[in-house]
Amino acid sequence: MSMRQGDVEPMTSTPKTYHMTPDEFRRFGRAVVDWIADYYERIESFPVLSQVQPGEIRERLPATPPQQGEPFEAMLRDVDEIILPGVTHWQSPNFFAFFPTGASFPSILGDLLSSGLGVQGMLWATSPAATELETHVMDWLVHMLGLPSRFLSTESGGGVIQDSASSATLTALIAARERATGLESNRRGVREELVAYASSQAHSSVEKAMMLAGLGRENLRLIDVDETFAMRPDDLGRRMAEDRAAGRIPAFVCATVGTTSSNAMDLLAEIGPICREHGAWLHVDAAMSGTAAICPEFRWIHNGLEYADSYCFNPHKWMFTNFDADAFFVADRAALIHALSVLPEYLRNQATESGAVIDYRDWQIPLGRRFRALKLWFVIRHYGVEGMQYHIRRHVELAQQFADWVRADERFELMAPAPLNLVCFRHRAGDEFNQALMERLNRSGDLYLTHTKLNGQFVLRMSIGQMYTEARHVARAWRRIQEESQALGAP
Amino acid sequence: MSMRQGDVEPMTSTPKTYHMTPDEFRRFGRAVVDWIADYYERIESFPVLSQVQPGEIRERLPATPPQQGEPFEAMLRDVDEIILPGVTHWQSPNFFAFFPTGASFPSILGDLLSSGLGVQGMLWATSPAATELETHVMDWLVHMLGLPSRFLSTESGGGVIQDSASSATLTALIAARERATGLESNRRGVREELVAYASSQAHSSVEKAMMLAGLGRENLRLIDVDETFAMRPDDLGRRMAEDRAAGRIPAFVCATVGTTSSNAMDLLAEIGPICREHGAWLHVDAAMSGTAAICPEFRWIHNGLEYADSYCFNPHKWMFTNFDADAFFVADRAALIHALSVLPEYLRNQATESGAVIDYRDWQIPLGRRFRALKLWFVIRHYGVEGMQYHIRRHVELAQQFADWVRADERFELMAPAPLNLVCFRHRAGDEFNQALMERLNRSGDLYLTHTKLNGQFVLRMSIGQMYTEARHVARAWRRIQEESQALGAP
Numbered sequence: 001m002s003m004r005q006g007d008v009e010p011m012t013s014t015p016k017t018y019h020m021t022p023d024e025f026r027r028f029g030r031a032v033v034d035w036i037a038d039y040y041e042r043i044e045s046f047p048v049l050s051q052v053q054p055g056e057i058r059e060r061l062p063a064t065p066p067q068q069g070e071p072f073e074a075m076l077r078d079v080d081e082i083i084l085p086g087v088t089h090w091q092s093p094n095f096f097a098f099f100p101t102g103a104s105f106p107s108i109l110g111d112l113l114s115s116g117l118g119v120q121g122m123l124w125a126t127s128p129a130a131t132e133l134e135t136h137v138m139d140w141l142v143h144m145l146g147l148p149s150r151f152l153s154t155e156s157g158g159g160v161i162q163d164s165a166s167s168a169t170l171t172a173l174i175a176a177r178e179r180a181t182g183l184e185s186n187r188r189g190v191r192e193e194l195v196a197y198a199s200s201q202a203h204s205s206v207e208k209a210m211m212l213a214g215l216g217r218e219n220l221r222l223i224d225v226d227e228t229f230a231m232r233p234d235d236l237g238r239r240m241a242e243d244r245a246a247g248r249i250p251a252f253v254c255a256t257v258g259t260t261s262s263n264a265m266d267l268l269a270e271i272g273p274i275c276r277e278h279g280a281w282l283h284v285d286a287a288m289s290g291t292a293a294i295c296p297e298f299r300w301i302h303n304g305l306e307y308a309d310s311y312c313f314n315p316h317k318w319m320f321t322n323f324d325a326d327a328f329f330v331a332d333r334a335a336l337i338h339a340l341s342v343l344p345e346y347l348r349n350q351a352t353e354s355g356a357v358i359d360y361r362d363w364q365i366p367l368g369r370r371f372r373a374l375k376l377w378f379v380i381r382h383y384g385v386e387g388m389q390y391h392i393r394r395h396v397e398l399a400q401q402f403a404d405w406v407r408a409d410e411r412f413e414l415m416a417p418a419p420l421n422l423v424c425f426r427h428r429a430g431d432e433f434n435q436a437l438m439e440r441l442n443r444s445g446d447l448y449l450t451h452t453k454l455n456g457q458f459v460l461r462m463s464i465g466q467m468y469t470e471a472r473h474v475a476r477a478w479r480r481i482q483e484e485s486q487a488l489g490a491p
Numbered sequence: 492m493s494m495r496q497g498d499v500e501p502m503t504s505t506p507k508t509y510h511m512t513p514d515e516f517r518r519f520g521r522a523v524v525d526w527i528a529d530y531y532e533r534i535e536s537f538p539v540l541s542q543v544q545p546g547e548i549r550e551r552l553p554a555t556p557p558q559q560g561e562p563f564e565a566m567l568r569d570v571d572e573i574i575l576p577g578v579t580h581w582q583s584p585n586f587f588a589f590f591p592t593g594a595s596f597p598s599i600l601g602d603l604l605s606s607g608l609g610v611q612g613m614l615w616a617t618s619p620a621a622t623e624l625e626t627h628v629m630d631w632l633v634h635m636l637g638l639p640s641r642f643l644s645t646e647s648g649g650g651v652i653q654d655s656a657s658s659a660t661l662t663a664l665i666a667a668r669e670r671a672t673g674l675e676s677n678r679r680g681v682r683e684e685l686v687a688y689a690s691s692q693a694h695s696s697v698e699k700a701m702m703l704a705g706l707g708r709e710n711l712r713l714i715d716v717d718e719t720f721a722m723r724p725d726d727l728g729r730r731m732a733e734d735r736a737a738g739r740i741p742a743f744v745c746a747t748v749g750t751t752s753s754n755a756m757d758l759l760a761e762i763g764p765i766c767r768e769h770g771a772w773l774h775v776d777a778a779m780s781g782t783a784a785i786c787p788e789f790r791w792i793h794n795g796l797e798y799a800d801s802y803c804f805n806p807h808k809w810m811f812t813n814f815d816a817d818a819f820f821v822a823d824r825a826a827l828i829h830a831l832s833v834l835p836e837y838l839r840n841q842a843t844e845s846g847a848v849i850d851y852r853d854w855q856i857p858l859g860r861r862f863r864a865l866k867l868w869f870v871i872r873h874y875g876v877e878g879m880q881y882h883i884r885r886h887v888e889l890a891q892q893f894a895d896w897v898r899a900d901e902r903f904e905l906m907a908p909a910p911l912n913l914v915c916f917r918h919r920a921g922d923e924f925n926q927a928l929m930e931r932l933n934r935s936g937d938l939y940l941t942h943t944k945l946n947g948q949f950v951l952r953m954s955i956g957q958m959y960t961e962a963r964h965v966a967r968a969w970r971r972i973q974e975e976s977q978a979l980g981a982p
Contacts, residue, residue, distance in 0.1 A: 018878030019958065020596035022528040029527070032600050033520030036607035037513040050619050054847040057623035065631040069875035072597070075868070079604065083865075086620025091609045098617075098837070101859075103609030105511035106563070109523050113570065115602045115813045116527035118582045118594030126589075128541050129577025132548035140556040163654060164857035174703055189707030190681045204835040205858055211833075212665060212856065214705015216680030260837055316859075322606045323861055342702075344695040345944045346589070346751055346952070350930075356545040365703065365856065366655035367696055368592075368807075370814050374574075377566070384560035387509030439841075453836045461837070467510065 018069060028072045035076060036108070040468075043092050047445020050088045057086040088448065093468040096477060097450040099260070099288040099422075100465035103322035106382035110375030111322055121369045124357035125349045131358055134161055134373035137380065141327055144385060145293040145313075148306040151329035153358070159329040160363040161372045165287035166205035167365060168312035168328040171340070173209045173252050175310070175330070176281030178339035180251035186339065190214045195243045196252040197221045199231035199266060201259040203285060219248075228417050229264035229454065231255060233271050240278045250278045255308075257301050258289025261452040262416035262424045262459075265289075265301055272307020284311045287326070288465070291318040292396070292420050294388045301419075309335075318395075318421075318465045319388065321379050325372055328363075337362045391467065395421045398474045399464045405478050411491055415459045423462040424454060429490050431458035440484045447477045509560060519563045526567060527599070531959075534583050538936020541579045548577040579939065584959040587968060588941040590751070590779040590913075591956030594813035597873035601866030602813055612860045615848035616840045622849055625652055625864035628871065632818055635876060636784040636804075639797040642820035644849070650820045651854040652863045656778035657696035658856055659803035659819040662831070664700045664743050666801070666821070667772030669830035671742035677830065681705045686734045687743040688712045690722035690757060692750040694776060710739075719908050720755035720945065722746060724762050731769045741769045746799075748792050749780025752943040753907035753915045753950075756780075756792055763798020775802045778817070779956070782809040783887070783911050785879045792910075800826075809886075809912075809956045810879065812870050816863055819854075828853045882958065886912045889965045890955045896969050902982055906950045914953040915945060920981050922949035931975045938968045 020028070060082045090101055121130030138159025142151050151157045162168045173196065178186055180194055194215055198206045200222040210220045221243070224235040240250040253275050255266040268284060275282040284305060290313025292298035305311060312328040315321035330336045341362040343352075351357045361367050383391075399421040406412045406425045416424040426434045435451070435458055442448055452459050464474060511519065551573045581592055612621030629650025633642050642648045653659045664687065669677055671685055685706055689697045691713040701711045712734070715726040731741040744766050746757040759775060766773040775796060781804025783789035796802060803819040806812035821827045832853040834843075842848045852858050874882075890912040897903045897916045907915040917925045926942070926949055933939055943950050955965060 018874050018881055020873060022532050022596075025531075025596040025600075026524060026528045028596075028600060029524030029603075030521055032603050032607075033517060033524060036520070036604070037517045039607060040516075041513050049616075052619050054615065054619070054842060054845070055623070057620045058627050061624070061627050065635055065871050066875045067877055069878050070872045072600075072873065075872055079865075083620045083624065086618065086623065087608060087610055088616070088618045090611060090618070098611075101609060101611055103606060105513075105516040105519075108603070108606045108609075109516075109519060109563075111606045112520075112523050112599070112603050113527070115594060115599045116523075116530060117578060118592060118599075118813050119578055120581060120589075120592055120814065124545065125540075125579070127577065127579045127581070128543050128545070129548045129574045132546070132577065133552070133574065136549050136552050144556055164859045166857040166859070170703075170856065177705070185705060185707065186702040187707055188709045189685075190705040194680075204833045204838070208831070208833050208858075211677040211831075212661075212704065214668070214676060214681040216676065216678055217833075218679045260835075322609050323611065323859060340699070340702075342695045342699050342708075344751075346941060347695070351545060354545070365661065366657040366815075367699075368655045368657070368814055374570075380556050381561045381566055382511060382563065383509050384557045386558055387560050390509055450837060 031076060040091065043089055044094065046089050046092070048089050048092045048094045048448035049442045049445065050086050051445065052086045057082060091466065093466055093470060093473045094447040094477065095466050096462050096464060097448045099317050099463055101316055101323055102318065102320040102467045104320035104379060104467055106378040107321040107375040110378035114371040114374045117371055119371050121371055122361040122367050123347060123349065123352060123359045125351045127371065130371040130373065131360055133377060134360065135358055137373045137376045138327060138329070140380060142329070145290065146299050147302065147311065147329065150331045151311065156333065157329060157331045158333045158358070159327055160360055162312070162326040162328045162364055163324040164326050165203070165285055165312050165314055166208065168326050169205045169254060169283065169285060170209040170212055171328065171364060172281065172283040172310040173213050175336045175339040176252040177213060177215065179281060179335050180249055183338060193248040194251040195219050195221060195248045196254070197223055197236055197239060197250065198254040199223045199225050199256060201225055201229050201261050201264055202254055202256050203260050206254045225264065229259060229262050231266040231271060233267060233274060236271060237274045240274065240280065244278065250280045252281050252283065254283045254285055257284055257286035258420065262454055263289060263418065263420055263422040264416065265419060267304065268302065268307060269304030272304045275307060281309045282307055284308045286311065286313040288314065288317045289420055291315070292392055294385060295392050298420065315376055315379070319379065320383065320467055321375055325376060395465050395469070398469065398471060399423050402462055402464065402474055402478060411485065415454050415457065421464045424452065424459050425462065426457065426459050427485055427490060433488065433490065434458045434460060436488055437484055440488065441480060444480070446480050522567060531582065534580055535585065537580050537583070539580050539583045539585050539939035540933045540936065541577050542936065543577045548573060582957065584957055584961060584964045585938040585968065586957050587953050587955060588939045590808050590954055592807055592814055593809065593811040593958045595811035595870060595958055597869040598812040598866040601869035605862040605865045608862055610862050612862055613852040613858050614838060614840065614843060614850045616842045618862065621862040621864065622851055624868060625851065626849055628864045628867045629818060629820070631871060633820070636781065637790050638793065638802065638820065641822045642802065647824065648820060648822045649824045649849070650818055651851055653817040653819045653855055654815040655817050656694070656776055656803050656805055657699065659817050660696045660745060660774065660776060661700040661703055662819065662855065663772065663774040663801040664704050666827045666830045667743040668704060668706065670772060670826050671740050674829060684739040685742040686710050686712060686739045687745070688714055688727055688730060688741065689745040690714045690716050690747060692716055692720050692752050692755055693745055693747050694751050697745045716755065720750060720753050722757040722762060724758060724765060727762060728765045731765065731771065735769065741771045743772050743774065745774045745776055748775055748777035749911065753945055754780060754909065754911055754913040755907065756910060758795065759793065759798060760795030763795045766798060772800045773798055775799045777802065777804040779805065779808045780911055782806070783883055785876060786883050789911065806867055806870070810870065811874065811958055812866055816867060886956050886960070889960065889962060890914050893953055893955065893965055893969060902976065906945050906948065912955045915943070915950045916953065917948065917950050918976055918981060924979060924981065925949045925951060927979055928975055931979065932971060935971070937971050
């Protein structure tokens with residue numbers, strides 16, 4: 001790194017300014033980097049699920065903030081002594097709960113640079129590189145996942161980084177609402193009877209988005225699913241036709257590629273034409289599973305995606321990128337911008353008015369935004385397409401191996417298809433037994449898994465996608481599941 | 492840092508896994524830390540406002556993502572060569588545009604730890620320390636700013652970290668909407684004629700929130716302001732009474748403590764009783780200026796805040812905390828949670844059902860959330876209350892000094908009161924002249940300032956709050972303003 005200070009006076013570091021000096025930052029920064037490296041080296045020594053009781057962490061914190069500053073060493077010590085016992089270790093290779101959220105080292109460093117630069121990317125003009133790198137990396141993702149070309153910024157669409165799939169769903173729903181009402185609900189509020197559709201297995205964020213957007217959760221139709229827990233297109237078509245016949249407007253369909261409960265895959269190729277027929281906006285939520293499409297052999301999950309008006313997946317789940325990084329794409333960026341744009345005087349600038357640039361504030365709910373493209377850029381460049389394919393294939397193989405073990409053990413049963421890296425299973429001894437089994441496993445600290453309900457039954461979810469999970473971790477999980485089942489008195 | 496590996500097998504680091512090893516992370520992490528320290532030491536050598544043209548950054552990036560991984564050094568080199576020219580330096584002491592967004596070293600390190608831990612704080616159970624530290628630090632802020640005690644988690648309210656004041660406003664508006672309709676609009680969509688109020692000087696996020704929440708921007712009444720650009724309480728009362736007489740429901744008032752345009756202070760003590768009278772939710776947006784209340788002599792800005800149902804300010808603006816960190820408080824947490832809560836099976840857990848814990852997913856729009864309390868904790872502990880007071884007082888003094896210079900120079904005029912750290916001024920030579928002056932200054936790279944319109948006139952904003960801004964930077968800015976005015980042919 002060349003130093004180009006020249007005639008510039010370096011920042012002074014008298015104690016009086018209270019600032020941490022650049023040299024102190026070098027020293028403490030190194031200590032934090034080492035702390036993190038140590039953490040990953042010892043992560044398997046902690047119970048995966050934090051074992052503290054409510055209030056236990058707060059009790060150890062001083063009631064009032066310090067009047068005088070404290071040394072940095074004291075904070076780092078408190079992280080070890082007070083914070084760590086209250087941490088559930090999402091980065092542990094024994095974490096099989098919910099969905100993974102990978103924080104790879106390259107992503108951490110990209111995010112660190114973003115914190116260091118400390119720029120706002122709300123407008124192109126407020127840091128052109130933040131906008132242009134984001135547009136560029138989003139286009140890369142279209143290529144990497146083999147997504148329809150209309151999601152490219154060089155065609156009618158484009159991508160933007162949102163904080164989460166929840167926010168992407170809300171953003172898509174609002175764009176759909178405005179398309180359905182010709183921007184009238186933005187102007188004078190919701191008046192029309194707009195209806196939205198998702199399968200009974202869709203993420204709770206669809207219901208929440210209906211509430212937030214002023215459309216009401218009763219106007220969300222939960223469509224029946226088939227035996228694979230995928231949306232039944234015939235039921236969707238029937239419900240949309242009923243609504244139209246009753247004078248309501250089918251405005252929005254959220255299809256899921258990999259449901260949270262059981263990784264069910266809605267059939268876009270059948271759902272898409274029905275949405276077109278009724279004029280509804282089709283949003284596709286592939287939060288966890290979308291990443292699989294980096295491997296050509298898994299691209300079938302996106303069959304029919306060319307019908308979608310918007311799409312999202314979360315690099316912060318299975319693509320080794322630390323939270324937050326949801327990749328949200330629209331086919332018609334004008335529809336999105338018209339729904340979200342307001343322009344006060346203090347944000348006016350030549351670049352915006354030239355129309356030659358993207359201002360990402362018009363692609364999202366908040367105004368301010370971090371330079372999040374850096375971490376995605378680092379992740380993609382560090383692993384390369386090849387490195388990502390390696391890990392995705394490995395996780396899918398591990399999950400399929402686990403499913404085979406379940407299938408081969410007559411005491412257990414698979415409760416849903418396992419198309420990728422999530423295995424839904426249970427002991428045949430019933431709901432209470434499985435709940436007790438899960439609690440025993442989680443309390444042991446050896447692994448962490450969570451549950452869902454499928455067809456009214458309590459089902460365990462084995463979600464495999466943590467970056468450092470190896471065959472030995474999955475094998476031990478299966479052994480521990482068998483051991484604790486026996487300890488609970490089952491055969 | 493003690494290493495407690497014991498019987499734990501360390502992560503392997505064969506090239507085949509594609510992962511960056513912990514030892515490589517130590518090395519590259521050190522390089523990034525040094526890069527950031529170097530950046531702050533040389534930051535004054537860059538033009539504050541990026542001088543690139545639209546498309547210039549993208550042109551230098553490869554069209555497709557790499558198939559094979561690349562060395563980390565290549566990325567860091569590209570940050571220097573490709574990214575930096577496209578960065579507008581928000582952390583420069585010569586940045587006087589918009590509002591400041593301070594990224595102090597302690598906040599950067601707290602955020603780095605958050606990235607390293609990589610936990611999700613959506614539920615208490617998913618990482619108890621993330622929730623409890625957040626609740627605790629939010630209570631600290633109530634003490635530090637002398638806010639009403641009903642915002643404390645130990646009373647009826649509580650605080651939560653949101654990404655931005657825009658999201659806080661939307662969240663408050665939705666809670667207000669649901670309080671006004673008895674949760675009916677959540678259930679079956681907006682039907683009532685709900686009306687909201689903010690001054691004509693309020694932030695554009697209020698209008699955007701009205702659109703997003705399905706209430707419509709036409710139902711936002713922009714209330715007249717007085718000669719200080721503060722909301723006129725008499726006009727507010729009149730408009731609310733008119734709306735009620737016409738059968739509409741006054742549901743929400745957003746008062747601003749420090750408007751974005753000119754730092755105008757709405758009088759909460761007069762607005763509050765009017766909101767009570769009409770049953771409207773009072774939200775107070777103190778995004779930039781709230782931080783001033785750390786100093787007792789500036790607490791007058793919050794006079795009347797005891798009437799507020801919700802309040803927010805942004806530590807990521809003037810409280811030395813890197814984006815994103817908006818501190819949002821409610822007086823009645825139940826009203827917020829009822830408006831935002833949905834509970835799918837896969838998120839059910841014993842802690843939630845015991846009612847003994849906070850699940851912050853019910854306090855915000857998205858589901859997922861970072862461990863953002865760490866950086867606030869680090870900032871407060873590093874500076875102490877005393878250190879923060881020192882910098883706030885210094886910034887206010889610098890701004891008052893600048894305002895004195897403007898007052899003393901008959902070629903220039905102040906265009907609004909400057910109660911804290913923002914000075915609105917212009918050259919007497921008219922709108923076009925001031926616009927040309929601003930563009931010349933920004934193009935020079937020596938400083939960056941932005942504009943607003945007040946009473947229809949083009950006005951320059953000198954916003955002083957960047958952490959490293961010293962007297963010499965403000966003095967140079969004033970000299971450069973005078974020089975460029977003369978270069979433009981003015982006296």
